[in-house]
Each structure stands twice: as structure tokens, then as C-alpha cells.
Amino acid sequence: MDSKIRTFNSVFIISFFSVLNFVLSVFLQLFLANLIISFEVIFVPSFKHYSLTQDKKNFYNLINTIFNLLALMLIAISIFSIALAPKLISIFAPGFSEQAKDLTQVLFRIMIPSAIFSGLAAYLTSVYHCEEKFVLPAFTPVANIAVIIIT
Secondary structure, three states: OHHHHHHHHHHHHHHHHHHHHHHHHHHHHHHHHHHHHHHHHHHHHHHHHHHHHOOHHHHHHHHHHHHHHHHHHHHHHHHHHHHOHHHHHHHHOOOOOHHHHHHHHHHHHHHOOHHHHHHHHHHHHHHHHHOOOOHHHHHHHHHHHHHHHHO
16 A cells, blocks of 8 residues: 555656646746837837937937847846756656756757847847848748758
């Protein structure tokens, strides 16, 4: 009877962490997707209004300032994530073996800097849309896929 209780507890704990991992993964995916979409929703109307009411020099100063702040923020988040990779992997993948955790950490550290470029690309897409330039942002996913394939 005691072994059945231990087995049940083990299965329950593994199931709980699997569900928690799934919920956290879905939340992060939705959060990141909404974050990128929010660049379009928030920045385009604001930039359009600002570009119509201010001269071009002030408009481009605003764009450069936001770009620099966003780049610093994304770089800091990436460095923070790379430094905490072992803890993050333990939280999001509790059932992995040590070998799988090591491989996941290596791949995580390789892939996390792409968040910098994705965030900056989303921001620049909103700037181009504000200026009614649509061709270059349309080819951004093609360039992204090409870089992934090449590397």
C-alpha cells in the first residue's frame, strides 16, 4: 500500500509540473506574440500623429531614442536569461535528464539572443508602417528564415 501511495504521489507531482510547464509555455507564447503585435497597435498611431505634428528631425530623434532604449532592454533581458539558463531550464523542463538539460541550456543560450532581433524588427516594422513603407517589412520573415537556414 505504501508503494502505491508513493507511486501515486510521484505521478501526481510529475503531472502537476507537466501541466504547469504547459500553462507557462502557453502564457509566454501568448505574451510574446501579443508584445510584438502591440508594437503595431501602440506605436503606429502614435508615430503617425507625431510625424504629422512635428518636424522630421524631432520625429527621428524620438524613433532613435525608443530604438536605443528598446535595444538596451532586450539586451539586458537576454543577458539575464543566459545567466539564469540553468534555473529557467529547471523550471520549464523539470523532468529532463542531466544530459537533456545540458543540451537544452546550450540551445537556449544560442537562441535567446534572437529575441533581441525579433523585438527590434517588430519595432522597425511599426516605424516603416507609420511612414507607409510596406515592402521592406513584408520581406523581414523571408530574411529571418534565410538566416536560419544558412546558419
